[in-house]
Amino acid sequence: MDITIKQLGGVVVVALRDAGYMESTIGNYQKTINALAEYAGGMDQLYIVELGAKFATMTTSPRTGKFSAVRRFDYGRFVRVSNSYLETGVVSLAVTKRGGGGARPVGHDFTALATAWEHDMAQRGLAAQTQDYYGRLARSYLVFLEDQDIVDLADADGASVLAFVESLMGRWAATTLYGIVTNFRPFLKFTGRTDLVAAINMVRARRQVKTPPVVDAADQQLVVQACATGVVSARDASITLLALVTGLRACDLIGLRLADIDWRGHLLHVLQQKTGNPVTLSVPALVITKLAHYLLHQRPATDDDHVFVRSIAPHTRLADHASIYTVIDKTFRAAGVTGVKAGTQLLRHNAVANMLQAAVALPTISAVLGHARQESTNVYLSVDEQRLLQCVLPIPAGARS
Structure with a gap:
């Protein structure tokens, strides 16, 4: 389907209004359409999937020079809607969660391992929230390894497990340590690496039991x-x-x-x-x-x-x-x-x-x-x-x- 950015934007805006979206939300979509047109070189440029993919990566704010979560959400949302229209001829306005479950590894081996872990949890019938938490921790560890230039789990050791947990404690509350250990351990057992399991067992984490707060x-x-x-x-x-x-x-x-x-x-x-x-x-x-x-x-x-x-x-x-x-x-x-x-x-x-x-x-x-x-x-x-x-x-x- 050949369609210009201007034509595509018009189709999306009409669909938003027909669905009863607030004008403020439609205005945010319009800003994204204008940004895409500026990036592509004009409203009359054809929209293609490859253009959308490159545009969605423009997540750095020109004002601050830093990563912008708002840009990632707005640009990614419009690209998903646009691609769905190209594929099906229908504007899909399905709601997606902001954040998407955290960072994911990019290497082939780690991507396959994360997918296998998700499949295993689903096969065992774990609750959706449990799968989400277990999966997020596992993917975060694999991304941490990639940041250390490790792309094969065979090259990881127990020290990497301890360093990963320490990195989380720099961002998470100390009271979450017990949850991190208990929810990360199943993934390490799944890998079959007893040395990694032994490393997580070295983390001294005690469950903190406090009197639950109530409303007076x-x-x-x-x-x-x-x-x-x-x-x-x-x-x-x-x-x-x-x-x-x-x-x-x-x-x-x-x-x-x-x-x-x-x-x-x-x-x-x-x-x-x-x-x-x-x-x-x-x-x-x-x-x-x-x-x-x-x-x-x-x-x-x-x-x-x-x-x-x-x-x-x-x-x-x-x-x-x-x-x-x-x-x-x-x-x-x-x-x-x-x-x-x-x-x-x-x-x-x-x-x-x-x-x-x-x-x-x-x-x-x-x-x-x-x-x-x-x-x-x-x-x-x-x-x-x-x-x-x-x-x-x-x-x-x-x-x-």
Whole structure:
């Protein structure tokens, strides 16, 4: 298909407007089209895949002389849309995640190894989030080796593993060390290199168990009141209340489908994505009411059967954990609750605290949370201060003197 940059830009802009995109987003697309035309030598130049590939690499800001994540996202987005139109004759506006899962190795051997690791994880049925984290660490290590001019795993040694972990600690919080070690080790075992596994085992990383933070009763009431009185949209209220009451993970809130709601029984039937365990959750009347209001009056018209969809085009399911965090944080701020890192993890802790105070049995809490092992639930016992105080033994009379 022969098409000029001007013609291609016009097709894309029309598709964006037909899909209901905001004018500010269309304006960003137009800026990218103008930048492409300037790079190619004019609007009348033909657009070809090779031109798009070269343009997408122009990620250095001329103003700062440094890498620009905005350029990478905007240019890459337009090139993907343009290439899809050349191939299919249809403008594909599918949402892609910013960042794309981190850096990837470029060498043939390392690319093949990373692909084999991803295939192995998928074959074993690991949860999507687990595959993402394991894969990201493995690819980061291979990219680290390439940066050291190592292109064959046979040339890597235990010292490279330790140096890689040290490089991450320069960018990641110290509290993540345990997670880095435990989530990087499976890949090293997959390579069959026992010396690399021995090296990661040398890293002294202990799991830090802290008392999970919870929302105090007064702030919790403010949030519920904001959701009930319409201070925030019915969608945002539903997401926040579901996280607060049920402790659902962000991935399960994103994956919730219309058929999962039992309106008569006020129940949710959820297949938890992390564990694959089915669970049925009771939902309070307020949450059901907000869900119904959202679906009947505020939810955009879309063929997507996920309950929660984007409020701006394209009206598809929410993209990732960050989308849920943004919704909950926005609700907390609207309720006047500040000074807390509001997200599903905090509200998950809160749901457990409420269940413990209601004397719900630990096996039941474990099932609701979707823990593969009941022992994982024990850390939440520390949030029930009143019952912990009842376990404190009195000081013997002789010890007081």
